[in-house]
Amino acid sequence: MLFIGDDWAEDHHDVEIQDEAGRKLATARLPEGVEGIAKLHTLVARHSGEDPESAQVMVGIETDRGPWVQALIAAGYRIYAVNPRQAARFKERYGTSGAKSDKGDAHALADMVRIDGDQLRPVAGDSDQAQAIKVVARAHQTLIWERTRAFQRLRNTLREYFPGALTAYASLELTSTDALELLLKAPTPEQAAKLTKQQITAVLARHRRRNRDQRAAAIQAGLREPQLGVAAPVAAAYAAAATAHANLLIALNEQIAAMEEQVSAHFLAHPDAEIYLSMPGIGAITGARVLAEFGDDPTRYTSAKARKNYAGTSPITRASGRTHAVHARHARNDRLADALHRQAFSAINTSPGARRYYDKQRARDAGYNPALRQLGNRLVGILHGCLKTRTPYDEATAWSHHATLATSA
Structure with a gap:
């Protein structure tokens, strides 16, 4: 198993290759493009042992798109798109002086995928249509x-x-x-x-x-x-x-x-378009934005909670000692958050269940935007269920639990 840190720039990539023990095997500055990818493959083959075909290669890089990333995915490497903020925090364990270099960044990225790979999100295998x-x-x-x-x-x-x-x-x-x-x-x-x-x-x-x-x-x-x-x-x-x-x-x-x-x-040609358009508050443009940001890799979100966390609609809890507070997420995908907010706003006028859920949040003294955010969180969960079961949205099924609670009350 090989671990690669890739600190990319506009015209070159600084890379470091490590083995499972963290031993540095190679460092190089590779040019952007076909020549650089070929040299990277040569380095990997040189250090992958007697059977290069069976070697597992993990790559940490601070982007999730572009021809270089697509070439790495096509080669069968496992790519982790590391958030620059995460990388900066990780590098603080090496020192607090704030010193920076391209080689140092590549080293930190290689260490991240080797040490904390289980905590990082791999780049989704979205289809060409979704991209x-x-x-x-x-x-x-x-x-x-x-x-x-x-x-x-x-x-x-x-x-x-x-x-x-x-x-x-x-x-x-x-x-x-x-x-x-x-x-x-x-x-x-x-x-x-x-x-x-x-x-x-x-x-x-x-x-x-x-x-x-x-x-x-x-x-x-x-x-x-x-x-x-x-x-x-x-x-x-x-x-x-x-x-x-x-x-x-x-x-x-x-x-x-x-x-x-x-x-x-492009959106209407996608096989998931029918499911997205069945959701309340979603038209072709909003549906395209939501699908674009979620992607269509069926293995990317292991649960509805994982999809909600990525969407930024689920709250975060801060608990320490006797202090316990729940806050909205501010570190999130702004494009997806904007699309889901628009969906929730439209859904309260087209879906009786969504309207009841929204009114319930307002009755709990939630403000306008927090109530819409909670409704959007609920709609993300419903969307996840529809995509998982490959069934269009159904009003009665989606809100049956809340309707039962309202009747009992």
Whole structure:
């Protein structure tokens, strides 16, 4: 059995190979790519004894994705994606000075998988379909987050020279493409006040808005409201900045719509999509995000509790002496937590059982977010059962225990 610590960088990998006794067998700096992987395989073969085919190789590395990791998995190595925070804490046993080196990091990672391998989570063997869903789902969500940032910059710019636009376009939402096109047509208060109702209606019609005449009239009236202004040169400078932000938002809207189609297509082609879509509060986009972060390796989660712990929905207990407290988990997968929060929010409007469970938590004086988090925790457990038994969600079965308790009470 060989243990490898792999401290990776953008263009190279520092590796250390140890045997079961912790004896250092080899160290090397390998280039990224095919050449580096070939040299690593050569090192492994050199130190794996008379029967290289039967050697077990454990690799500790601070990432779980990329061509290098996939090549290691394809070679049959057991990969442990070590959290950088865990690695930093582990290295403190060597000294408290804070000294750092790439070789030292590789040594610590090799020691971690040798000593604490049972406490680490191996990289899941997700299917190619699940990995594809993860790529497009994360890209889609990242674009949405970028749009939010871009909108905040545009909003702050308008507040400084054209606050009337925020009020006038409120009914359209300023992130919508039609509102942005109107802003591009007239980026200054003077130009906006000259927009005709016909010009506004034409933009709304191109984007298939309903009640166009009433909306156009309201927008025109809002743009012509008197407001405090700034000097013409300053307004022109602000208008140039607002135009840049608006063009960026339009491009982001186009790419988000295109990526959404990719997310739906990849997700609906996955064999688990039917089970995910049967769950309350889950549509194609939310389902894709949840599947992407959970993965589809059937052996990854040994129990519903393990899946809940990974999701970050289950609480943590801090007990010491007479002190006993229960807290929410803050170290978690934020993308998965966001998707599960959205699912729980939607589920209380579509599932009577979920609604009863949520109301029960609120009756116990739980706040809005804690109650949604507890509902999300329950839904994760139900999802785990559905995936394990390969059966779609059933409302009566999922909440039968809680319904029985409510009837008895």
